[in-house]
Amino acid sequence: MTIKKAFRSIGIVALVAISAFLILCFAVPSAKSVINQKTQTVKDIKIVGLGDSLTEGVGDETKQGGYLPLIKGDLEATNRYRVTTQNLVSVAIPASRFCRVWISRPKSNQV
Numbered sequence: 001m002t003i004k005k006a007f008r009s010i011g012i013v014a015l016v017a018i019s020a021f022l023i024l025c026f027a028v029p030s031a032k033s034v035i036n037q038k039t040q041t042v043k044d045i046k047i048v049g050l051g052d053s054l055t056e057g058v059g060d061e062t063k064q065g066g067y068l069p070l071i072k073g074d075l076e077a078t079n080r081y082r083v084t085t086q087n088l089v090s091v092a093i094p095a096s097r098f099c100r101v102w103i104s105r106p107k108s109n110q111v
Contacts, residue, residue: 014080042082047071049087 049068049109050056057066064070068085 042080045075045081045083047085048084049085 047068049066055066055068057064059068067089068087072083072085075083
């Protein structure tokens, strides 16, 4: 008979604990977030690269095509910008060709 009383006491304590938990869950309002949830707008940006072979990406070991993709990636990583790029490489003489022309020029006293 003592085991029966022990189970009855444990059952009553469990029932009271579950009832108290349920009352607290539904009766006490939940706390609201104090963090202000601002909606961020994404800005469209257009970047135009003007330059020479460095702008084009000559010598770029990452094979991304110069510095414009790096800038674009950094800006888009903030999730605040949507970036479009246009790479306008100069049509001037590339440095490698200029050096060949300069070295093979006729030697004269006039520059």
